[in-house]
Amino acid sequence: MSRALGDTLAILQRELLRYRRDRAYWVGQIAFPLAVVAFIGFGLNDVVRLPTGADYLGHLASGILALLVGSAGVGGGMTLIQDRESGFLRALLVAPVSRTSLVLGKLLARALASVALVALLVALLAVFTPVGIPHPAAALLAVVAITVAFVALGVVLGTWLRSVEAYRLLAGLVTVPLYLLSGIFYPVSTLPAATRWLSYANPLTYGVDLFRYGLLGVNEFPVAVSASLLGVLTLASTIGAVVAFDRGLRE
Amino acid sequence: MDASATTQPAAIRVEGLAKRYRAVVALDGLDLSVEQGAFYGLLGPNGAGKTTTVSVLATLARPDAGRVQVAGHDVVSEQAEVRRAIGIVFQEPSLDRELTAREHLDLQGRLYHLDDRRRRTGEALERVGLAADADRPVRGFSGGMKRRLEIARGLLHRPRVLFLDEPTLGLDVNARAGIWEQLRELHAAGGTTVFLTTHSMDEADALCERIGILDAGRLVAEGAPEALKSALGGDVVEIGFEQPDGCAAAELLARIEGVLSVTREPEAARLRITVRDGSRRLAALLEAVRPHVVSEVALHRPDLEHVFLHHTGHPFEPERLGGGG
Ligand SMILES: Nc1ncnc2c1ncn2[C@@H]1O[C@H](COP(=O)(O)OP(=O)(O)OP(=O)(O)O)[C@@H](O)[C@H]1O
Numbered sequence A: 001m002s003r004a005l006g007d008t009l010a011i012l013q014r015e016l017l018r019y020r021r022d023r024a025y026w027v028g029q030i031a032f033p034l035a036v037v038a039f040i041g042f043g044l045n046d047v048v049r050l051p052t053g054a055d056y057l058g059h060l061a062s063g064i065l066a067l068l069v070g071s072a073g074v075g076g077g078m079t080l081i082q083d084r085e086s087g088f089l090r091a092l093l094v095a096p097v098s099r100t101s102l103v104l105g106k107l108l109a110r111a112l113a114s115v116a117l118v119a120l121l122v123a124l125l126a127v128f129t130p131v132g133i134p135h136p137a138a139a140l141l142a143v144v145a146i147t148v149a150f151v152a153l154g155v156v157l158g159t160w161l162r163s164v165e166a167y168r169l170l171a172g173l174v175t176v177p178l179y180l181l182s183g184i185f186y187p188v189s190t191l192p193a194a195t196r197w198l199s200y201a202n203p204l205t206y207g208v209d210l211f212r213y214g215l216l217g218v219n220e221f222p223v224a225v226s227a228s229l230l231g232v233l234t235l236a237s238t239i240g241a242v243v244a245f246d247r248g249l250r251e
Numbered sequence B: 001m002d003a004s005a006t007t008q009p010a011a012i013r014v015e016g017l018a019k020r021y022r023a024v025v026a027l028d029g030l031d032l033s034v035e036q037g038a039f040y041g042l043l044g045p046n047g048a049g050k051t052t053t054v055s056v057l058a059t060l061a062r063p064d065a066g067r068v069q070v071a072g073h074d075v076v077s078e079q080a081e082v083r084r085a086i087g088i089v090f091q092e093p094s095l096d097r098e099l100t101a102r103e104h105l106d107l108q109g110r111l112y113h114l115d116d117r118r119r120r121t122g123e124a125l126e127r128v129g130l131a132a133d134a135d136r137p138v139r140g141f142s143g144g145m146k147r148r149l150e151i152a153r154g155l156l157h158r159p160r161v162l163f164l165d166e167p168t169l170g171l172d173v174n175a176r177a178g179i180w181e182q183l184r185e186l187h188a189a190g191g192t193t194v195f196l197t198t199h200s201m202d203e204a205d206a207l208c209e210r211i212g213i214l215d216a217g218r219l220v221a222e223g224a225p226e227a228l229k230s231a232l233g234g235d236v237v238e239i240g241f242e243q244p245d246g247c248a249a250a251e252l253l254a255r256i257e258g259v260l261s262v263t264r265e266p267e268a269a270r271l272r273i274t275v276r277d278g279s280r281r282l283a284a285l286l287e288a289v290r291p292h293v294v295s296e297v298a299l300h301r302p303d304l305e306h307v308f309l310h311h312t313g314h315p316f317e318p319e320r321l322g323g324g325g
């Protein structure tokens, strides 16, 4: 057991080293939400009225952060393809390390990096938006669940796609509808009935809602419902990623 | 254990191994066995199936048929045990561009649970001449530096069975000699079985106690390099001419008693003759080519290229046999 833990930590550390060195990535991830909030958020703030009466700026800012966490997860899944392209994956696969440790290391690394990113951005956004961190545990669960689900999705795609380009394209096709139907930009309750049901079926909806509860204290769905759904989602995604990784990488 | 339990179990045992990639038959009923502590070389031209063999032995590719054991464990049903026992240097690059040399070795040390990984990492970097570049990301390494790092990583945990897939490919003469030295030392220290693939005859000859010759997914010959060469039962005489038309003497030579084969190398204006008792028949050979002006004569024992030619009926590397060397 402690062996498996040590292996997972070793993988985790390697993934974190890579994330830390990717300067362009961090600059982009920090500049993007700030730019959206600054250029769009302030303009719309006076125009858009939310049915809850809450401030639109906070809604948009928290939504953009959730979007960021999702796309970071997709990027985390892409590292599998990158590792295969560089050949490094071979060196990992031949080492006496369980597939579970390899996948968990990847999932944890991305989750940690996203938690750090969100913490940093919340601190910055708190200066000029209503975003804060009234419920840290809820925010943490939401970040972890969204990350793990998207990395897992990426691992599944990555086991049968060979190129980064194909991955980007397909991941975009799958995730953009998920984002649009998740209440990132507008509350789900304001959507037309038909689309609203699609949103209810979208797990990301509950991730965004719980995340928003964590950052603003505002929620559309009961916290207990979202939290349990996300707990199950995290577990299922983790298992799915391990199984896909194990099955998909045999020659 | 089975019947083989009475003797020392082989480090590598392959029986009837077959592997295909869609329509391509990469391995076609391979049988081989490598004793513990041996230095074994698998020699074969491009596409012979060397990398496929290593991939199956190292648990990375699944055999379609056959039984494969490494360090006493089955590569399909006991993958974890096999992985713990082996080390491997891949033919293709397998480094992370963003990590430094030291970080690669440190990760390796952690994955193999080495208590003294810091010391070993330092030593390994020193040995392959990367100490000064240890903390640079691999992104900025030359091809040879990357190769040396891959080798350092494969040896770091002192595996019981070490696979080297064309380890010195792309290295300069010095680096290659350094790696050969390191492999010899590792092997002399005992305990490590080395399984090396190469398409370099020199490398197989210089390092390996036993070699297997692989061609189109089958083992066509096996034995100690010396034994394989002497089994051909002849010497090689090379006669170089002033003019390429000297090669016309080939037919005449072939009729001389004791001559086994004659190969023309027109570009080099040279004939290669395999002949029994070369030193005694040299005069007769020279007599037969008399009308043509001879520029050089050499007599030597057959090398592994001849062994390959003999067993497969085609040259190992056509351009090398044909061109000058
Ligand atoms: N992943 C793969 N997909 C399809 N065909 C493959 C694959 N790997 C190997 N092959 C085929 O199997 C055969 C053996 O290839 P292999 O790489 O084992 O040869 P090799 O002896 O290592 O050659 P080289 O000296 O060029 O490295 C070749 O015909 C090759 O085309």
Ligand SMILES: [Mg+2]
Pocket (backbone or CB within 6 Å): B050, B051, B052, B091, B165
């Ligand atoms: Mg090869």
